[in-house]
Amino acid sequence: MSTGRWWREVGWRHGVGLVAVLFAVVPVAYVVSAAFNPLGTVASTGVIPKHLSLENFAALFDDPARPFARWLLNTLVVCVVVTGVQVFCSALAAYAFSRLRFRGRRGGQLSLLLIQMFPQFLAVIALYSMFTAIGEVVPALGLNTLLGYSLVLLGGSLGQVWLIKGFFDTIPRQLDEAAVVDGAGHATIFFRIILPLARPVLAVTGLLAFVSVIGEFLMASIFLTDTQAKTLAVGLYGIIAADRSNNLGVFAAGALLTALPVVLLFQFLQRYIVGGLTSGSVKD
C-alpha cells in the first residue's frame, strides 16, 4: 500500500484517534501533575509535571481537620455495602424476570423501568425529613450516619437489573432443566448454577455501581455534614471549595488515590464492560 493511500484509508484514523486521546488525557495528566507538584497552586501547575514530590500526599494524611483516611474508610464501607446489596438484589430480581413466569411479570418490568427514570434526589426534601425522624428513634440510622446514608442509596438497589437480566438470558435454559431433573429447586439453580456462570456480569455491574456510589455527591452533601461522617466526594469537595487555588495539590493527591484503583479495575474488566453496556440495552 502506498503511503498516500495508507494515509487516505487508515492513517487519518490514527490522526483522529490521537486528537481524542489528547482530549481524554489532558485533564488526567493535569491531576497527576498537580498531585506531585509541591507548590500545590493553580498558577504553578501545568499538564507536564515540572516538580516531583510526595508532599501533597503527606499533607493529605497529616491534617486532622481533613481526616482523609477516615473519609476513605467511610467511602469504602458505603461502597461495599451498597454495591453488594445492589448487585445481589438486582441479581435476584433479574433471575425472577429471566427464568420465572408469573402474572404481572411484564407489568412489573415496565413499572420498574419507569420508576428508575425518576431521579431519587428529586425527593431529597422528603428523604431528609424522613431520616431526621428516623434518627430520633434509631440514632444509628439518622442523618450523619453511614448506615442511614447507605439506606438512602439502597433505594436504587434494583439499579442493575437490566444488565444482569440481559446476561442471564444468554445462559442456556437447558442447564436449568438438567438441574431440575437432578432434583434441584429454584434456589439451588440460582445459587449453584446461574450465579457462578454470571460472574463476569456481576463483576461489571458491581464496578459500575461502585463508581456511581463513589461519585455520589448530592445526597452525601446533604446527609453527611459531620467531618467524621463524610465520604471522599464531600470531603475532597470541601478541600477545594475552601481554597480553590492553594489547595489544588492536596485535592489532586486525594483525587489520584481515589481514582487510581477504579481506573485500574476498569482497564482490567474493559472487554466485559463493552459487551455488558450494549447487551443490557435490548429489552424484550
Place this chain on the structure above:
Amino acid sequence: MKAPSIVATAVIRVLCLGTAVGTAAALTPVLIAGRHYVFLAIVWAVIAVVLATYATARAVPAKYLVPGTLLLILFIVVPVLSTLQLSTTNYGDGTRTTRQETVERILANSVVQVPDSPKFNLSVATTGSPASGPITFFLVDQKSGALYSGTEAGLAPLERSAVTVTDNFVSAATGYTILTPLQVNAAADRLRDFTVPTGNGAIRQRGLHEAYEGRRTLQYDQGTGTITNTVTGVRYTTAREGDREYFVGPDGTRLSDQSWRSDVGLANYRRAFTDQHILSGFTRIFIWNVVFATASVALTFLVGLGLAVTLNDSRVRGQKVYRSVLLLPYAIPGFISILVWSGFYNQDFGLINQITGLHVNWLGSALWAKVALLLTNLWLGFPYMFLVSTGALQAIPSDLREAASIDGAGGFTAFRRITFPLLLVAVTPLLVASFAFNFNNYNVIELLTHGGPFSPGNPDAGATDILISYTVRLAFGGNGAQLGFAAAIATLLFAITAIMAAAQYRITRRLEEMN
C-alpha cells in the same frame, strides 16, 4: 439437595425471620412512646410482607423480587409520594412543626415563676443519646423530698427503689443516662423549650441543677382555637399572612413569630406559574434545561459514534490501546473530573486560557459558562457513547455491509442506509436514558458553575441553573428553606420525567417494530 443443607437453610431462615420480628418488636415501644404511628405501621407492614414471602413455600417469584422492591418502595416511592404531599403545604423555615406542637411551645414559653412556685433538684436524663435522645427530668422536691419523673407527656411520682439518690439528687436510674453538666449545657437549646406539663402550669429547667413549677400566663381554648392571656385578658386569634398563620391580638400584634405547617392547597403551584419573578426564572431555566440535556446527548453521541466508526476498522492497529485510553474519563469518579475542569476555566490561571492565549471570562459570563458546561459534559460523556457505539457496530453482521456494497452502495451510503439505522435501534434506549440523566444532572451543574453566574436582579436563579439545581437551592439555600415550594417544583419535575419516560417507551417500541 442433601438433607443437612435443608436443615441448615431452615435454621438460617428461622434465625433471619426471628431477628427481623425481634427488631420490630424492640422498636415498637419506642415508636409508640414517640408517637411515630406512621413509622410503626410501616415497620410492621414490612415485617408482614417479609414473613408472608419467606415463611411459606409459595410465591416463588416474590422471594426474588421482595428485597429490592421493598428498598425501592421505602426509599424512592414513599419519598416521592411524600414530596407530593409536602408540595401542598407551606413547610419551611419557621413552619416545621404542627399547629398543635407550636401551640404547646408558645404555651410552654409563657410559664413564669411566681413567688410560691415549688422548686426541685433536677437531674436531666435520657434513654437515647445525650445530644438527641428523648429527655426525662428526674426531680426531687426541695421541700418534701418527694421524687418525680417528668417527660413531655406529664409528671409521674417515682418509687424511691427505682433510682439511686445521692445528696438529694437522682444520680442513677436503670435504662437512663444522667447527663453531665457539660452535656446539659450542650443541650441548652432543646432544654429551653422542654417543659413538663402539670395541673396548674408546667415544670421548666432553671440553671444546671434546678427546676421550678411555674404558672402559665397563656391558655389555649380548644373549642375556638384561640389563646388568652390570663393576666391581661387579651385574646389572640389565628390570622393568615401570606402562606402562614400566626396568633395575632386585636391590635394586630403577633403573640409569637412562630408559625406552623398547614395545608395551602395548590398555592405553591399557583405561585410557580403566576409569580412573575419566579415564572420568568422558571421558563428560562426550563428552556436551558432542555437545551443542556439535548446538546449534551447530541454532542457526546456524535463524537463517540464518530470515533467508533473511525477506529472500528480492522486495518487500524492498536484499537485496544485507543479503547483503554479513551475509557479514562468514564472511569474517573465524576466529582473529581468536574472539579478539575472547573479549575481549567479560571480566567487568569486556567489551562484553557493559557493554552489558547484567550482571556475569556468563562464562568463569569452567562454564554461562556454554558459553553464550559457543554464542553465538560462532552469530556465526561463521550467515552460511554464511544464504547456503546463500538459494541453496537461490532454486533452488526458484516455480511449486511457486504451485501450493500455488492448492490453498489458506497462507504457513506452503506453507513447511512444500513449501519446507522441498525445501530440506532440498539442505542436509542441508551440515548433517551442519557437524556433523562442529563436532564437532572445536578452534579455537573453544582460542581462546575453552582448554577451561576447570577444576575443581581435574581439571586435565586442563575444563568446555568437547571430545574433540579434551582429546586435544591430553594430547599436548602441560604434564603430560608422553602421546602413546600421546592417540593412543588420537584413534583413538576417528576411530571416532566414521567412524560419523557412514556416517550422513551414509545420510541423504543416503534424502533423495535420497524425491525
